[in-house]
Amino acid sequence: MDITLTDYPAGAAVATDLVNTSPTVTEAGDGLPTPGSLAEFLAEHDVRLDAFADREPTGEDLFQVQLLRREVRGILETETEDQAVAGAHVLTRRAALGPVLRQDVDGRWQWHVPTAPGAPPADELAAFVGVGLLGVVRALGHDRFRACGAAGCRGVFADTSRAGRRRYCRPDRCGNRVNVANHRARVGGAVR
Template sequence: MTQPSDPALAFPFLGGRPCLDFVATLGKRHAVPLERLPGPDALARWITEAGLAAEEGPVPVTARDLTEGRALREAVHRVVRSAMAGQEPDAADVRLVNEMASRPDLAPQLGPRRWTARHPARAALATVARDAVLLVGGPLLERVKECGNPGCSLLFLDDSQARRRRWCSMERCGNLAKVAGYRSRNRAAPRGEGTFGPRAEREQAKGCTSYASGAGDSCAWWDAVGSRWSSRRCDRPPRRRSPTSSRCASAPSRPR
């Protein structure tokens, strides 16, 4: 199946439930919405990638299926949001989800074909609607969260053991948040108190290798943000080698 040329249109499957993954086909809800279902072909691709295809090859999707799919997606999003906030969902949204869930859904099969259905696209949407009904009306609703990245609107089911998951994924948003926090702390730190400032020298330095040869040699530093050793050119004045140590006489000790 043809993949989108724009990486932003790739479907994220991070929700942990089919209905939440379907809601994610509209991205960036807090900013300029990103429509990942611009046409029937995109909906067919999502059904296949979600593992809801009832037949091999492209799933036949009509313009009507696309319209109903988008309407179901937004109704599920509003119903889940209302339930997360402890509020009564809109009656029209409930009727739409219930009506779609009452249609014939995908029938499981033994053998190479996982599902069967007379109308594959409509059955896939009915399966999504039923999943939403089970999620909202079941005990797992309290574990549904929104990604902690302000620029991300993905909903996910927190299946971590400690129930402390914050991001839709560490690779997608968690690392971006860490980098942004690191840069913000560095900008706020007084001059000389950043990654290679005096505080870093006291707390992170492994030891300066600049001996009597003078400044310009390399120093090894423990980068607490990156959790790795890194190096830079030494800007300290020349130092005497300690007669009892192989390290610089005035170099700080390695943190313990």
């Protein structure tokens, strides 16, 4: 896998969505219940792991990614910037090699972080997520790691939005629930 440093929002988005597949967050149980669901998750996020170039995910791959999910959550819940950076470094060291400079299709030099040949899938994914989280801390700050603002939700996320005002782990779900509840409260209060 070749991770481009300028694409840290993609790694942060995968970190957020991975953590929020946990059965402690989703209402419907584990969001990654099968090796096939792991393949779908990676495809939805356009993540191409070298380990899956010639094979499908296995039950062991899924188990290792589910363990990674816990590690990532721990990083998103850190209290300090130093703790977040240390945790993300642990993730990147699982498979990442030193950064290299390569030219992109337009001839511009870009930093890339390749992963070690033969690295296990969870380690490749850890490196991708780790680079993304390091990018968030560097470019946006540790305060962009947040807990979901929806009552009763245990989700966490890395806010990579320009304005930095994201409040929900899953805006389409948690945000909509809050908006609907607020609307009902306003309409119900006006009817009395």
